[in-house]
Amino acid sequence: MKLRNDRSVAVVLPSPIGDSLIGLVLVNNLILNGYRPVVFGWVAEQLADWFPHVTVGRPGDWQHAFDTVLELRPTDYARNLSRTGETLCLSTLSAYGGHKHMVDRVVEIATNVLGLRDVTRSNGLVVPADIGCGRFADRVVIHPTGSHPEKMWGREKFLALARVLTRRQLQPSFLVAPTELGAWGDIGEDGHEVNALVRLDEVAKWIAESAWFIGNDSGLGHLASCIGVPTLTLFMRQGLARSWRPDWGPGAIVLPPSLLPFGGLRERLWQRLLTVRRVTTAFETLRGKHARVIRQHAAADFGDANATRMGMLPGAQSRRM
Template identity: 70%
Template sequence: MRLHTDTTVAVALPQPIGDSLIGLVLVNNLVRNGYRPVVFGWVAEQLADWLPAVRVGRPGEWQGAFDKVIEFRPTDYARALSRNGRTLCIATLPEYGGSKHMVDRIVDIAANVLQLRDVTRSNGLIVPSGIVRGRMAERVVIHPTGSHPEKMWGRRKFLALSTMLRHRRLAPSFLVAPGEIDGWGDIARDGHEVNALPHLGDVAAWIAESGWFIGNDSGLGHLASSIGVPTLTLFMRRGLARSWRPGCWGPGAIVLPPSVVPFGALRERLWQRLLSVGRVHAAFENLQGISARAAQHHKSNGLREVDTVRAGIVTDA
């Protein structure tokens, strides 16, 4: 399905943050190959300053304007953007299935379905000028929540991890959504820092200026990875990690509960109990060591910081 260079293209991103950031890989590949897609979705709107090569649109202003409309999952507005009322739904393509990482699936679609020649795994996110990457090098952003409660590690364990990090003279900083602050604001009384930032661009800036990111399997881990912040992600099971782990763009590690329970369904119910604070802390220390060695290697070889970020690290504890 080769697109003509004069084809007008719209891309409707999915709602979840992580899915949108992965979807931007396809957008970035369209841009690299000479297309000028208009991108729709709240994530792109709020990260517009981080996507200098992308034009972001609002559906009501682009009715019937495009020759080709690509959506990752069915939306209630994408068909209205198309001149012929049809869309290409990525989720229905055979290449979207399988066991590969989601980024690799998108790369396959770019190369083999859209037949783009110059293909990358990058999603094109660029830290805007004025934001100093790693300015707060000792700050460890902890994201203890997520859209799926079954994927969330325990509150007490996150607080215990924060205390361990403070004892190491790091600066853990809890980051939650504004709607979650009522459930987490009280931890400030015990000396834990907690923030609720209303705009995704502010969240990205906070992460970019931090040294590290630790969180559940959720979209903010993908955001940290996109920016190049070393990221530790807690997963309930290996299959999810294989397809969805952050770390495709920046240094990243995953940590899983020990395989002491033989049945998958039971492991999923018990994973929060099985995954200890010590195991997560050890995985974080391991990520620190690997990141430091990788940075030193790239520095000794005369590579820029961005090359270190693109190299990426994926480890498993």
């Protein structure tokens, strides 16, 4: 199915944050190839300033308006946007399955199903100019919750991790949803910082102005990754990490040790098996790796600056005669 440029196109994003950010990869590729899709979904609405090239619509204003309606997963209103009542649901396509990362599955569909020529893994997120990326150089955002309780590490372990970070002169900052504040607000009495921001753009700003992000397998890890904040994600098993790890910016994953032979048993016990020490070690490894990358970039920039002052092109090499 090759899309025609003269056809109106809608893209309906799923509700989960991570799925929406991955769906925006498809939107970005449509835009790069000359299409002007209208995008529907609450994530796109609340992050409109972070996706300045995206046109966001509200379903009630676009009834039966589009020749082609694409949706990642079935929704209850996408058909009403279509002139024919039909949609192309990506999750029903064979390319959507398999073992590839979810971003790569969307890229494959964009290339081989929709026939797009210029394809990227980027979703096109742009940090607004008034936000100071990383200006709180010691702040580590900790996201201890998620939409699936079975994917959440233990509360006491997250608190223990925060104490370790504090002893290492870092500033742990817990980030939860407003509906989760009742279960987490009491940690403030023990000196922990906890925030419950209402809008997703406020959450994005808080993450962008921080130095690090640690969290469960959840949508906010994907948001931190595409903003470019180094991200450590806790997974229950390798298979999930292979397909769903945040995979835009610098980051790493941490898994429990494979001490048990049966996958089902490992999934039931992964929170116990994944220790605070193991997570702390993974975080320090990520910090060290990122610091080396920063130093290398700084050295390269310094070398290019010297070359420019000497009349050489940036990136050119000199040799002694």
